[in-house]
Each structure stands twice: as structure tokens, then as C-alpha cells.
Amino acid sequence: MRIVLDRPRCEGHGLCEEAAPDLMHLDEDGELVLDREEISDADAALANAAVRVCPVAALRLA
Amino acid sequence: MTDTAPPISDLDLFDDTVLVDPHPSYAALRDLGGVVHLPANDVHVLTRYDVIRNALGDWESFSSAGAIGFNPMVNAALTGTSLASDPPVHTQLRAALTANLSPRALRGLKDSIDAKADALVEELVNKGSFEAIDGLARALPLAVVADLIGFTGHVRANMLRWGQAAMQVIGPMNQRTAESFPIAGELYDWCSTVAAEDLAPGSVGRGIFEAEARGDIPPNTAGHIIHQYLGAGVDTTIASIGNILALFAAHPEQLALVRENPSLVPAAFNEVLRYWAPVHAWGRRATRDVEVDGVLVPQGAQVAILFGAGNRDPRHYEDPDAFLVGRNPVDHLSFGYGPHGCAGQGLARLEAHAVIEALARRVGRLVVGPEVRVPSNITRSIEELPVLKMAPA
Ligand code: HEM
Numbered sequence: 363m364r365i366v367l368d369r370p371r372c373e374g375h376g377l378c379e380e381a382a383p384d385l386m387h388l389d390e391d392g393e394l395v396l397d398r399e400e401i402s403d404a405d406a407a408l409a410n411a412a413v414r415v416c417p418v419a420a421l422r423l424a
Numbered sequence: 425m426t427d428t429a430p431p432i433s434d435l436d437l438f439d440d441t442v443l444v445d446p447h448p449s450y451a452a453l454r455d456l457g458g459v460v461h462l463p464a465n466d467v468h469v470l471t472r473y474d475v476i477r478n479a480l481g482d483w484e485s486f487s488s489a490g491a492i493g494f495n496p497m498v499n500a501a502l503t504g505t506s507l508a509s510d511p512p513v514h515t516q517l518r519a520a521l522t523a524n525l526s527p528r529a530l531r532g533l534k535d536s537i538d539a540k541a542d543a544l545v546e547e548l549v550n551k552g553s554f555e556a557i558d559g560l561a562r563a564l565p566l567a568v569v570a571d572l573i574g575f576t577g578h579v580r581a582n583m584l585r586w587g588q589a590a591m592q593v594i595g596p597m598n599q600r601t602a603e604s605f606p607i608a609g610e611l612y613d614w615c616s617t618v619a620a621e622d623l624a625p626g627s628v629g630r631g632i633f634e635a636e637a638r639g640d641i642p643p644n645t646a647g648h649i650i651h652q653y654l655g656a657g658v659d660t661t662i663a664s665i666g667n668i669l670a671l672f673a674a675h676p677e678q679l680a681l682v683r684e685n686p687s688l689v690p691a692a693f694n695e696v697l698r699y700w701a702p703v704h705a706w707g708r709r710a711t712r713d714v715e716v717d718g719v720l721v722p723q724g725a726q727v728a729i730l731f732g733a734g735n736r737d738p739r740h741y742e743d744p745d746a747f748l749v750g751r752n753p754v755d756h757l758s759f760g761y762g763p764h765g766c767a768g769q770g771l772a773r774l775e776a777h778a779v780i781e782a783l784a785r786r787v788g789r790l791v792v793g794p795e796v797r798v799p800s801n802i803t804r805s806i807e808e809l810p811v812l813k814m815a816p817a
């Protein structure tokens with residue numbers, strides 16, 4: 363499973379980072395960085411939570 | 425594809441008693457079905473959490489074009505705005521709109537918003553008793569948005585009326601809408617004639633005009649952007665800050681939880697938004713026959729999204745009628761979701777978090793009298809909230 367970011371859609375709300383800080387973070391400029399794109403089964407729940415919380419639907423699992 | 429028609433209710437969604445206290449009606453509609461047809465308003469309402477969230481994410485089936493308002497005049501007036509467009513046009517309009525509203529663009533404003541909120545709350549604690557909607561709920565957003573856009577003079581004084589009218593006219597063509605159109609028209613006229621020099625140097629508003637002059641955004645869009653900030657961002661934020669005060673007064677043990685653990689501030693705002701949605705109903709149009717929850721929403725149907733009904737859906741939230749800051753409902757529907765998800769939510773959060781932090785830091789006991797509500801078509805807010813006692817922490 364992979365986590366995919368629709369970059370133009372992302373507005374840097376950072377709610378995904380709050381849900382899954384091990385998987386992603388906002389950098390100094392407020393741009394989202396995916397720290398882990400390949401999602402293991404152990405992280406699937408966290409990845410799901412991050413996808414769910416994005417208010418503009420910029421993240422998805424593929 | 426099913427041909428089962430949705431259940432029907434004789435409810436009038438914009439009746440005075442429903443607008444003032446919609447939650448019993450929301451519960452009844454939700455029990456009938458995820459989609460209910462209301463002949464009185466000629467709309468199909470979406471009532472359950474999953475149904476609403478799916479529809480907000482599916483712009484191809486539920487279009488915003490000519491459909492977010494409940495009368496043809498307002499839909500015509502909003503043509504060409506981000507709110508009333510679908511991708512791909514929407515994507516471009518939204519980029520211009522959010523360039524100045526994204527959390528990274530707003531970072532520089534946090535300190536001044538925190539300071540404003542803290543000074544207001546300090547002053548009110550010193551007074552001890554006051555009317556809280558004018559004293560806090562309106563005072564903060566009006567000051568913040570006025571400074572953001574760079575308003576000066578008479579425009580500042582008009583912001584409250586203009587912002588209220590801009591939301592009111594989204595409703596059906598009732599008396600409230602008819603009375604508000606001329607006022608919403610004043611806002612529209614001002615926005616179509618405003619020029620860079622009218623706005624304070626260094627303000628975000630001035631920056632939008634500079635972006636237009638540089639060609640970063642299309643010609644003649646600066647005024648429209650400012651129109652949307654004022655139309656969408658004033659009345660809603662005022663409602664949410666009034667709700668913060670009223671809900672903390674009614675649930676002192678919840679304020680105590682935030683006082684003991686300030687990291688609950690964002691969770692508390694999420695719960696305030698979930699519990700009392702500032703936006704009552706918002707429109708879409710079915711572009712095709714759509715099957716929702718086993719029933720048919722026919723092509724062309726005017727749809728009304730009931731954010732507040734979804735927020736209290738027991739299929740999604742346990743014990744939904746309880747106000748509990750600890751539940752942190754990050755996925756509440758009050759800002760919408762998906763392509764049109766509120767573009768100003770970063771700013772609304774900055775303001776509301778500043779208020780909750782100041783209250784948690786400075787206020788011990790909060791006693792209020794009965795809240796006064798007046799029916800309004802779209803924004804559900806408290807009109808007057810007498811604070812009888814606000815004692816220091
Ligand atoms: C608590 C306060 C607020 C609430 C409850 C709220 C609610 C909403 C909702 C429900 C939508 C979605 C409409 C749709 O799906 O068609 C929306 C969109 C929008 N909001 Fe907010 N809003 C708030 C504050 C603000 C502020 C402060 C601003 C700007 C300064 C703002 C600007 C906008 C804009 C421009 C859109 C349209 C976005 C688009 O079409 O892509 N809002 N808001």
C-alpha cells in the first residue's frame with residue numbers, strides 16, 4: 363500500500379501530520395513532506411487516519 | 425440503479441422554529457433516511473454523516489455550479505466564484521483564493537490574533553458582566569478580517585451588516601432574503617469598485633491587488649476574492665466564537681478540562697463546531713440520477729446538505745448529543761470537505777484557538793443568562809448572550 367499526495371490540492375493544513383507524525387511532516391516553508399510512502403500493515407491504521415482527516419481530500423491510499 | 429424514491433417529509437427547512445432550533449428536525453429527518461425529499465422547499469436533503477461526506481467528495485455527481493444557494497437570483501450573482509464552480513475552473517479560482525489563506529500564509533498573523541483575543545478577554549474579565557456577542561464574538565473577527573483585508577473608515581462599520589446579508593441571501597426567496605438583497609448588493613458594489621489605494625499598505629487585501637497587477641491572478645479577480653473573504657468568513661466565524669462562550673458556560677466541567685490541559689484547545693474547537701454547526705444548509709445539484717443509500721436522487725434535483733445533521737449522526741459519533749471536548753472530532757462536517765472544504769479554516773482556527781486559550785487562561789467561573797436567537801436562513805448563531813459573571817481564574 364502506498365500513500366499518494368495530490369500536491370496542488372494540499373494547502374498545508376497539517377492535520378495529517380497531527381494524525382500520523384511518523385509518516386509525514388510540514389517543512390519550514392509549510393510544504394508537506396511524506397517521510398514514508400510505502401505503508402506497512404503495521405502503519406495502515408495511521409495512514410488511514412491521515413487520509414481521513416485531510417479537509418481537502420489531498421491524500422489517498424493506492 | 426434503483427428506482428426507489430426517497431422518503432418524504434412535510435418539514436419546511438427554513439421555518440422560523442426550525443432555524444432557531446434545528447436539531448430535533450435533523451434527528452427526525454436522519455431517522456427517515458440518508459436522503460429525504462422536502463416538497464415544501466423543493467429540495468432533497470442529505471442527513472447522515474457518510475452520505476454527506478461522500479457527496480461533498482463527489483463533485484461530478486453533486487455540482488456546485490448554479491446550485492449552492494436556494495434562490496435563482498443568488499445563484500446567478502455567484503456565477504464565476506470559486507464557491508459556485510466545479511473543477512477544473514474551480515481549481516484555478518481556489519488557488520488564487522487560498523494563496524493568502526493557507527496556514528503558511530497566515531503564520532505571521534498568529535501573534536497579533538493571539539494578542540487581540542487576550543486583550544479582549546482581559547478587558548471583559550475586568551468588567552465582569554457584559555453582552556458577549558458584541559463584546560467578543562463580533563469584536564474579534566471584525567478586527568481580524570478588517571486588518572487582513574486592510575479596510576479603513578466606513579467599510580469597517582459595514583462589515584457586520586454586509587457579512588450577515590451575504591449569508592442570508594443564500595436562503596430561499598423569503599422575506600429575510602428579500603430584505604437582505606439590497607445590503608448584499610452594497611457589498612457587491614463596493615467590491616467591484618474597490619482599488620488598491622483604498623486598502624491599507626502591507627495588508628493581504630492590498631497584496632491581492634498587487635498580485636493582479638503583476639498578472640499572477642486574472643484581471644478583475646481581486647475584488648471577487650475580497651468579496652468571498654467577507655461573504656464567507658465573517659458571519660460564520662462570529663457564530664463559532666459565540667458558540668464557544670455559550671457552550672463553555674453551559675458545560676463548565678469541559679472548560680475545566682481545557683484549563684487543566686491546554687493541548688485540548690484544538691479538540692475543543694472541533695467539538696464546538698461539531699456540536700453547533702454554524703452553517704445550516706448549503707446547496708448542490710445532482711448532475712445525473714444518483715443512487716444514495718438505496719434511493720434515487722433524480723438528475724437535476726436541488727440538494728441541501730445539512731452539515732449539522734451529519735455532525736450528530738449516531739452511526740458515526742458515539743453519544744452524539746453530548747458536548748465532550750475530549751472526543752476531538754477532527755472529521756466533523758462544519759467546514760465541508762473535499763474540493764470546496766472551507767478555504768478559510770486556517771484563519772477561523774487561529775481566531776477560535778486564540779479565544780479558547782485566553783478563556784482557559786483567564787476565566788474561572790462563567791455564568792450566562794438565556795441566549796437570544798433570531799431565525800436566519802443559513803448562519804445559525806446567537807444574537808445576544810448576556811454574561812452575568814465572568815470571574816478570573
Ligand atoms: C467557523 C468559521 C467558518 C465556517 C463554519 C465555514 C464554513 C464553510 C463551509 C461549510 C464551506 C463549504 C462550502 C461548500 O462545500 O460549498 C466553506 C467554504 C469557504 N469558506 Fe468558510 N467557513 C468559516 C470561516 C471562513 C473564513 C474565516 C473564511 C475566509 C476569510 C472562509 C472562506 C471560505 C471560502 C472562500 C470558501 C469557498 C471555498 C471553495 O469554494 O473552494 N470561511 N466554509
Ligand code: SF4
Nearest residue numbers: 372373375376378416
Ligand atoms: S491535511 Fe491535507 S492539506 Fe493539510 S497538509 Fe495534510 S495533505 Fe496537505
